[in-house]
Amino acid sequence: MCGVDKSFPGVHALKGVDLDLASGDVLALLGENGAGKSTLIKVLGGAHQPDSGTIQIDGQPVQIASPQDSQRAGIGIIYQEFNLVPAMTVRENIFLGQEPGRVSFISAGKERRRARELFERIGVELDPDALVRDLTVAQQQIVEIAKALSLNSRIIVMDEPSAALSPREVQGLFRIVAELKSQGIGIVYVSHRLDEIFAICNRVTILRDGEYVDSKPISELTRETLIELMVGRKLENEFPTRVSATVEDQLDVEARPGLVVSGLAGGPKVRDVSFSVRRGEIVALTGLVGAGRTETARLIFGADKRQAGRITLDGNELDIRSPRDAIAAGICLLTEDRKGQGLILNQSVLENFGLPNLSRFSSGGLIQQKSEREAFNGYVEQLQIKVSSPAQRAGNLSGGNQQKVVLAKWLERDAEVIIFDEPTRGIDVGAKFEIYLLMHKLVAQGKAILMISSELPEVLGMADRIVVLHEGRVTGEIGDVKSATQESIMSLAVK
Amino acid sequence: MKRFIADNGSVIVLLALCAYYSVVTLSEQHPNTPVAGKEVAARILTESTGAPNVIVISRDTAQDRAFTDSVRAAIDAGGGTVLAVVNGTPSDARVALEQVGDAFEKVDAIATNHSASEWGPLKPERLKITAAKFPSLAGVKVVKPQSYTWPSFLTRENLVNVINQNAVIAIIAIGMTLVIITAGIDLSVGSLLALCGVTTAVAAQQMAGGEDAGTIGLLGACLIGTGVCTLCGVFNGVMVTWFRVPAFVVTLAMMMVARGLALIVAVQYQSALLGGGTEGTPEAVKIEAAAFGWLGNGATLGIPNPILLMLALYVLAHITMTRTSIGRYIYAVGGNPEAARLSGVPVFAVLIFVYAICGAMAGLAGIVDASRFEGGRPNAGEMYELQVIAAVVVGGTSLAGGEGRIFGTLIGALIIAVIQNGLNMAGVASYEQKVVFGGLILAAVLLDRFKRK
Numbered sequence: 001m002c003g004v005d006k007s008f009p010g011v012h013a014l015k016g017v018d019l020d021l022a023s024g025d026v027l028a029l030l031g032e033n034g035a036g037k038s039t040l041i042k043v044l045g046g047a048h049q050p051d052s053g054t055i056q057i058d059g060q061p062v063q064i065a066s067p068q069d070s071q072r073a074g075i076g077i078i079y080q081e082f083n084l085v086p087a088m089t090v091r092e093n094i095f096l097g098q099e100p101g102r103v104s105f106i107s108a109g110k111e112r113r114r115a116r117e118l119f120e121r122i123g124v125e126l127d128p129d130a131l132v133r134d135l136t137v138a139q140q141q142i143v144e145i146a147k148a149l150s151l152n153s154r155i156i157v158m159d160e161p162s163a164a165l166s167p168r169e170v171q172g173l174f175r176i177v178a179e180l181k182s183q184g185i186g187i188v189y190v191s192h193r194l195d196e197i198f199a200i201c202n203r204v205t206i207l208r209d210g211e212y213v214d215s216k217p218i219s220e221l222t223r224e225t226l227i228e229l230m231v232g233r234k235l236e237n238e239f240p241t242r243v244s245a246t247v248e249d250q251l252d253v254e255a256r257p258g259l260v261v262s263g264l265a266g267g268p269k270v271r272d273v274s275f276s277v278r279r280g281e282i283v284a285l286t287g288l289v290g291a292g293r294t295e296t297a298r299l300i301f302g303a304d305k306r307q308a309g310r311i312t313l314d315g316n317e318l319d320i321r322s323p324r325d326a327i328a329a330g331i332c333l334l335t336e337d338r339k340g341q342g343l344i345l346n347q348s349v350l351e352n353f354g355l356p357n358l359s360r361f362s363s364g365g366l367i368q369q370k371s372e373r374e375a376f377n378g379y380v381e382q383l384q385i386k387v388s389s390p391a392q393r394a395g396n397l398s399g400g401n402q403q404k405v406v407l408a409k410w411l412e413r414d415a416e417v418i419i420f421d422e423p424t425r426g427i428d429v430g431a432k433f434e435i436y437l438l439m440h441k442l443v444a445q446g447k448a449i450l451m452i453s454s455e456l457p458e459v460l461g462m463a464d465r466i467v468v469l470h471e472g473r474v475t476g477e478i479g480d481v482k483s484a485t486q487e488s489i490m491s492l493a494v495k
Numbered sequence: 496m497k498r499f500i501a502d503n504g505s506v507i508v509l510l511a512l513c514a515y516y517s518v519v520t521l522s523e524q525h526p527n528t529p530v531a532g533k534e535v536a537a538r539i540l541t542e543s544t545g546a547p548n549v550i551v552i553s554r555d556t557a558q559d560r561a562f563t564d565s566v567r568a569a570i571d572a573g574g575g576t577v578l579a580v581v582n583g584t585p586s587d588a589r590v591a592l593e594q595v596g597d598a599f600e601k602v603d604a605i606a607t608n609h610s611a612s613e614w615g616p617l618k619p620e621r622l623k624i625t626a627a628k629f630p631s632l633a634g635v636k637v638v639k640p641q642s643y644t645w646p647s648f649l650t651r652e653n654l655v656n657v658i659n660q661n662a663v664i665a666i667i668a669i670g671m672t673l674v675i676i677t678a679g680i681d682l683s684v685g686s687l688l689a690l691c692g693v694t695t696a697v698a699a700q701q702m703a704g705g706e707d708a709g710t711i712g713l714l715g716a717c718l719i720g721t722g723v724c725t726l727c728g729v730f731n732g733v734m735v736t737w738f739r740v741p742a743f744v745v746t747l748a749m750m751m752v753a754r755g756l757a758l759i760v761a762v763q764y765q766s767a768l769l770g771g772g773t774e775g776t777p778e779a780v781k782i783e784a785a786a787f788g789w790l791g792n793g794a795t796l797g798i799p800n801p802i803l804l805m806l807a808l809y810v811l812a813h814i815t816m817t818r819t820s821i822g823r824y825i826y827a828v829g830g831n832p833e834a835a836r837l838s839g840v841p842v843f844a845v846l847i848f849v850y851a852i853c854g855a856m857a858g859l860a861g862i863v864d865a866s867r868f869e870g871g872r873p874n875a876g877e878m879y880e881l882q883v884i885a886a887v888v889v890g891g892t893s894l895a896g897g898e899g900r901i902f903g904t905l906i907g908a909l910i911i912a913v914i915q916n917g918l919n920m921a922g923v924a925s926y927e928q929k930v931v932f933g934g935l936i937l938a939a940v941l942l943d944r945f946k947r948k
Contacts, residue, residue: 303837327839341837344830346897355827355838358820366818409838 013039016053017212019205021155021186026177028197028218029190031207032230032454037190040207041157044188045077046070057155076148077157080164082140086133091115093132094147118146121183122176138169145176156180157188162196163290174200192288194223194494206230224487227494231456231486239461240437256314258448259331259417261300264309269295271472273309277417277448282439284463285452287493292472293452294336297419300450301333302326313417327356330416334406336425336452338399342406345395349387350376352394353409360412379408383438400431407438418442421452436462456486468492504942505891505906512910516917517646524645525609527558531640532565532606539604539638540573547575547603550595553611555582566606578602585614589625592616596629605637612639648920655799661912662801663688663860665905667879668886669812670728670853672904675887677829677849678896679735679742684857684883686753687724688876691861693757695720696780696871697764699787708784720865721858727753728854732847750880754873761873779870791867801863808859813901825849830897885932886911889939911935 014036021027031037042048044055046067055062062073070077084093091111115128124142132140141161148156158177162170177187177200189201197204197218204221206213206229213229221229258278265271269292277283285293298304300311302320311318313329320326326333335341343352353376354361361372373390380387385404387397394405403423410418420439424432439462443449453459459466466478468489476492478484539547551566553559560582567577578599581591588611595602607617615621617637626632647653667684674681698719699705703712727749734745758777765775793800816822824845827835836842857876865871890907892899914935918928 301837322841323837324839324841333837335837340831341833344827344834344897346830347826351823351826352838355823355835355840358823362820366814367820367823369818 013210014043014050015210015212017207017210018215019188020215021188023154023184023186024181025203026181026187026189026201028201028204029188029207030197030204030226030230031213032456035207035230036210037207038159039210041077041079041159041188041190044070044075044155044157045079071151071153074152074154075157076145076151076153076155078141078144078148078159078161080160082144084132084140084143087131089129089131090126090135090143091128093143094118094128094150096147098150114150115146118149121149121179122146123179124172124176136169137164138166138172141165141173142176145180153185155186155188157190159190160192160290161189162191162193170196192290192494194226197226198223223491227487227490231490239458240433240440242440256446258314259300259450260310260312261296262310264296264299264306264311265472266299266307266309267295267304269472270299273469273472273474275467275474275477277450279314279416279446279448280443281464282443282449282451282462284459284466285450285469286454286456286459286466286489287469287475289454290471291469291493293454293469294421295472296469297333297421297450297452300326301331301419303333327413327415330414331419332410332413332415332417333419334403334410334421334423336421338402338406338426339395343394343402345393347394348391349385349394349397349405350390352405353379353390353412356409357412375412376408379404379411383408384434398431399425399427400435403427403431403435404438415447417448417450419450419452422454423451424453424455424458456489459489460484460486470494505889505903505910509906509910509913512913512917513649516648516913516920519917520646520648520920521644522647523642524647524650525642526640527553527562527608527610529561529565531608532562533569535606535608535638535640536566536569536573536575539570539606539636540575542636542638543575543603548578548599548601549575550579550581550591550602550605551577552581552588552591552605552607552614552617555584559608559611562608563606570606585616588614589616592625592632593629596625596632599631601631602635605635607637607639609639609642612637648917653916655802657912657916658802658805658909659799661908661915662799662805663863663876664879664882664886664911665805665908666808666860666863667853667857667883668890668904668908669808669901670849670856671883671887672812672890672892672899672901673816673825673849674742674853675884675892675894676825676896676899677846678894679846679849680746680884680894681728681731681850681853682743682746682880683727683731683749683753684853684860685876685879686750686757687727687854687857688861688864688879689757689871689873690727690753690760691720691724691858692865692871692875693760693764693780693873694723694871695862695865696782697760699782699784700764700780703784706783708786710786713784713787717862720862721855724854724858724861725851726854728851728857729847731854732850735850736843736846757871757873761871777873779868779872781870782865787866788869789866791863791865791869801867804859804863808856809901809905816901821845821848826897828896882911885936888936891939894940907939 017036017040019040029037029040039048043050044064046064046069049065055064057073064070064073085096094115095111112128119126122142122145126139126142132143135143145156161173165173177189180187189197191197201218203215203217204226205215208230256279258276258281260276262274264273269290273292273296275283285296287293295304299306302322302325311320313331318329320329339345350373354372358367361368361375376390379385383404385408386401394402397405423435423439427435439449451462460481463481466481466484466489467474468476468478470493478488539549549570551563553563563580563582567580570577578595579591581588605617611617616625622632622635626635667688671681671684695716698716699708699713703716731745731749734740735742761777761780762775764780765778766773769775790800790804795803816825824835824840827838827840828842828845832842861875864875886908887904888894888907889910890903890905892903911932914931915928918931
């Protein structure tokens with residue numbers, strides 16, 4: 001691949017990326033979250049078309065306009081989310097889409113034999129007639145690999161293949177990768193686990209912010225140099241300076257210790273998380289994708305079921321079983337996915353704003369629309385929300401203004417603990433700065449802010465303390481943010 | 496302008512339909528009302544020189560009686576004399592004419608209406624023959640109300656009739672609108688209507704005292720009937736929320752169960768009436784209390800009670816959906832259940848509420864039906880669910896949830912009613928009407944799609 005460029009509305013996802021893979025290579029594709037790895041894979045898989053750039057296989061330029069083109073070009077992609085039909089058998093899944101002709105019958109025996117051959121090739125044993133839904137994740141992955149091989153793929157791309165595997169299963173995966181490598185198949189291996197990369201890859205290509213950084217043989221790199229290449233970006237002055245709280249507020253803050261979470265666990269991703277957020281403080285919760293950051297926030301907010309752990313606010317233990325309970329206790333969540341979870345897009349901004357606050361605007365069972373609108377207009381001014389009218393559809397606002405509408409609805413609810421999940425994702429630079437200013441204002445008022453962010457500069461620029469998660473556990477807490485570096489966070493995050 | 500059309504499309508369609516049917520049904524109208532009677536009397540009084548002697552003739556129907564009464568009163572008040580009033584058949588008219596012609600010296604006019612004026616004895620040539628026998632009839636004039644050209648669709652009588660007949664559908668459609676706004680569906684409403692009718696009927700007969708049931712007793716019976724349906728609705732809601740069964744499946748099951756229960760109750764009741772020895776038949780459970788018919792067949796201030804009930808419910812529902820928290824919650828749950836939940840909306844409670852209301856509305860409709868037919872019919876309301884859904888969809892509520900207006904549904908119900916009425920007037924057979932309705936629903940949904948784009 002050479003000079004591949006891809007833009008989405010508002011985002012320049014790939015800026016002239018090069019990728020070079022020899023047969024028998026295991027190439028690690030590395031980069032922070034949002035560096036453009038997924039987009040690049042999707043370009044290879046035919047899910048996205050590049051705006052410019054060329055792709056050559058064995059010296060021949062190829063056009064990949066659809067997933068079928070990609071298969072025909074000999075590229076097999078194993079996404080994190082498998083493309084398998086759970087209710088069908090292993091062999092049916094492998095040969096799905098390759099059924100012999102329209103009229104001829106599918107020979108089960110032939111399929112079974114070919115499936116066994118494929119499994120033999122990668123040195124595993126698997127019953128071709130087992131149902132996919134009965135398989136473990138690792139076995140399903142094997143089915144995906146066999147499927148790619150059945151299409152005579154010469155290039156196999158694996159997106160975070162080890163993310164959902166146990167350590168033993170990862171060893172099995174390594175054996176398969178080594179086997180494929182020895183058969184001359186080129187492999188692109190995407191992973192956040194640096195240990196794995198040093199274990200099985202022979203070359204590394206690094207992306208950062210959609211840009212191609214470098215490609216190097218693994219032998220020339222150390223863990224430290226690798227991390228540096230991944231995050232190595234200068235901190236610009238994109239964060240406002242902090243206004244310190246007044247003395248009175250400080251006293252108040254002393255008396256009310258804010259949010260304390262201990263031993264939080266729930267769902268498959270959060271195993272044991274403890275930390276605290278004092279009033280007047282911004283605590284960043286960071287880690288890699290899948291580390292359980294968003295899930296932690298959802299557990300605190302009562303959106304998912306908590307299996308263990310205590311949550312106290314200002315010393316009072318909270319029994320949060322639903323978002324309703326959390327909201328009543330003064331905790332609110334600004335979700336990462338504003339369009340899917342934060343707002344009702346087909347309703348007006350006013351209706352979105354009013355939703356948790358209706359009891360406040362009601363008298364005699366009826367909503368007093370005038371007082372609702374007046375309250376909203378107050379926030380339009382305070383937060384500088386750009387709306388044409390309170391009746392404007394929430395879906396028509398820009399990301400920054402959507403975020404402000406969500407914030408307004410929680411401020412009206414007197415939220416004390418505000419959880420921002422990726423507060424500036426999908427928001428342009430100017431609006432970002434405004435959101436940061438607002439966060440400063442809020443902590444100056446004695447609110448406690450928990451900020452989840454995968455953008456390390458944002459974490460370093462905004463947080464008073466940093467809590468790093470890895471696979472559902474706290475792997476470190478950095479109290480002295482001023483002397484922290486992206487590297488020091490990354491080394492906690494990748495383990 | 497474009498926006499206005501988009502927002503009020505269904506109203507415009509309804510008005511256009513009314514206009515169309517008005518033109519199509521334009522025809523000679525022959526009034527037969529008390530007002531027409533006064534007009535006839537006035538004409539007789541002014542046209543005659545002295546105090547006129549008048550015979551009033553018309554058919555023997557309630558409306559004709561009202562007409563003749565009005566003529567008689569107006570003639571009396573104007574100083575004329577009414578020699579005889581006939582409410583009956585053509586031969587009654589002939590006999591009366593002969594008697595009057597024999598008994599009085601001079602008869603000036605025969606006041607009648609259009610249908611009676613067509614009778615043989617009142618035809619000019621026959622009158623001449625009669626007058627030859629009875630000289631007093633020689634100068635008699637037949638006076639009938641002036642006819643005029645007017646669309647028969649656009650008469651008060653017809654319009655009231657159309658709405659009255661569809662009030663039941665429109666009432667259920669309120670509940671269905673709420674359910675569909677939450678992106679759900681309720682197929683059980685037709686069966687719940689029947690279940691409520693039968694339950695109410697049995698309660699009225701057995702518990703409220705049958706023929707001698709008082710108002711309180713009848714209200715209690717209605718409460719039991721609607722209560723049962725509301726509980727069925729709660730059950731639907733619980734299945735949809737806690738057990739995550741798709742609404743289509745839950746309410747399909749409820750549709751069968753409730754219909755079955757309605758039939759079982761009716762059959763067992765009939766069997767018990769016959770002493771329990773024989774098996775009963777799925778006939779209507781008759782409600783003997785005369786007062787029970789008030790809701791379905793009575794009228795207040797000249798407007799049938801079902802229409803008044805319907806309008807009251809629509810106003811109530813409109814206020815609930817636009818001005819109360821629960822209304823906002825319903826829209827929020829339909830628009831984005833996850834965002835609603837994360838905003839503190841009690842999503843499960845809202846959904847259960849919505850299905851309960853839908854059941855309750857079906858129950859109320861069942862009471863109107865039972866009152867209209869003076870008995871609980873276990874087979875009532877079959878296929879109503881589809882008519883109701885059609886009304887909601889035509890009214891602009893999106894099956895995807897989150898959007899819809901209560902009065903839109905009323906307009907939708909009226910559109911369907913008007914089309915049905917118009918097709919009936921045009922003599923289109925009921926099976927051909929089905930084709931038209933199918934096309935209509937499809938057109939409404941397509942229109943909605945284009946509007947979105």
